[in-house]
Amino acid sequence: MKLRLSFIAAALAVTTLACQPLQETPPLAHDDGPQKVQFPDIKAIAARSVTPAGALHQLVRKSSVSYSPDAGEYSDSVRTQFLYNEAGQIAGYQNFSFGQVVTSETQQQQIERMSAYGVLYEYKNNRPYRIYSKWYDSMVKPYRDLYSLTQFVYENESTTKPKFRREYNLSATGETTPTAEYELVYDQMGNLIESKDVKQYGIHQRYTYQNGNVIKNETVDPKPTTIPTTRYEYEYDRQINPTRNLFWNGNYDYTEFTANANNVIQKRLISGSPPVRPYITDYTLDYDSRGRIVSRSIVMNTGSGQWFYRYGK
Numbered sequence: 001m002k003l004r005l006s007f008i009a010a011a012l013a014v015t016t017l018a019c020q021p022l023q024e025t026p027p028l029a030h031d032d033g034p035q036k037v038q039f040p041d042i043k044a045i046a047a048r049s050v051t052p053a054g055a056l057h058q059l060v061r062k063s064s065v066s067y068s069p070d071a072g073e074y075s076d077s078v079r080t081q082f083l084y085n086e087a088g089q090i091a092g093y094q095n096f097s098f099g100q101v102v103t104s105e106t107q108q109q110q111i112e113r114m115s116a117y118g119v120l121y122e123y124k125n126n127r128p129y130r131i132y133s134k135w136y137d138s139m140v141k142p143y144r145d146l147y148s149l150t151q152f153v154y155e156n157e158s159t160t161k162p163k164f165r166r167e168y169n170l171s172a173t174g175e176t177t178p179t180a181e182y183e184l185v186y187d188q189m190g191n192l193i194e195s196k197d198v199k200q201y202g203i204h205q206r207y208t209y210q211n212g213n214v215i216k217n218e219t220v221d222p223k224p225t226t227i228p229t230t231r232y233e234y235e236y237d238r239q240i241n242p243t244r245n246l247f248w249n250g251n252y253d254y255t256e257f258t259a260n261a262n263n264v265i266q267k268r269l270i271s272g273s274p275p276v277r278p279y280i281t282d283y284t285l286d287y288d289s290r291g292r293i294v295s296r297s298i299v300m301n302t303g304s305g306q307w308f309y310r311y312g313k
Helices: 002-011 042-048 107-114 251-258
Strands: 056-066 073-084 090-098 118-124 127-137 144-153 164-170 176-186 192-197 204-210 213-220 230-236 264-270 279-282 284-287 293-300 303-311
Touching: 042 073, 042 090, 042 118, 090 107, 213 251, 279 293
Parallel strands: none
Antiparallel strands: 056 073, 056 303, 073 090, 090 118, 118 127, 127 144, 144 164, 164 176, 176 192, 192 204, 204 213, 213 230, 230 264, 264 279, 284 293, 293 303
16 A cells, blocks of 8 residues: 555656756746746657657556455556657656546546646756646546646756755746755765755655665654654665666655666665564566566565566667
8 A cells, every 4th residue: 555655646746848948947046936937738748759769668557455354455557658858868757547446537538638747857958957747636526737846956057966956836827836945965976865854844865875776765854853763775686777867756766766776676664763673575576688677566465566667669
């Protein structure tokens, strides 16, 4: 259950613009009140997208969960379609989710509706600049569209890693309202080692690396609290991770898919004060004749999950 919700939350959150903003807009000043941006045309970007040969084209997740011993099994699937710009850079992704929820829509109607949503990336000076996200609130009918914006801020024109990540709510007409700002700290190798809320409201994320992989991710509350630090520890295979740098948003995506040179084969959750016995998740990975991961699976006491990797030809 936790795995399914985490993946869906991370997956349905965003739409990405690649290096062709519809118009040049100045950087948003975080405390100067709402300013206006133009949301990119998701369908047009998706229509132009061509997956480079060998790049990841789709990531399909299928899961089944039983909420209780007496309940039936719930199954669903999410197809993540990666988008690329004319330069072959990652431009974002869209998610197409299908479950057992009763709906009057045909599958084709669902696909058409979901094609209007996604995560888009924008580049500026050949560096990640903005993330545009559009999704919908499924708890209300008719569905209500929701938008958000993330902007990366750099110290100067020569740096390749952003110093701050700024988060905004976005209206349907493009007005922005600041919601959070995070300072990003790196080690000498350029690895992100800490993401911390500038105003000390939200939790901090700390990362420890080995051989290009996050081996430890700690969630720390900066405020005086009795809530203990939560720590994840990871082990990896030796094959190339095809999802590296494809997701620009979210801590779950970062530690599970984006940050690492290789693929996670075990995750250990350690929490409590003192720490309790770790909760261990093992993944089974399959590869093709070229050594590329083609499937990743997990079996839990509450259900199962599978990921299938499809590449550009």
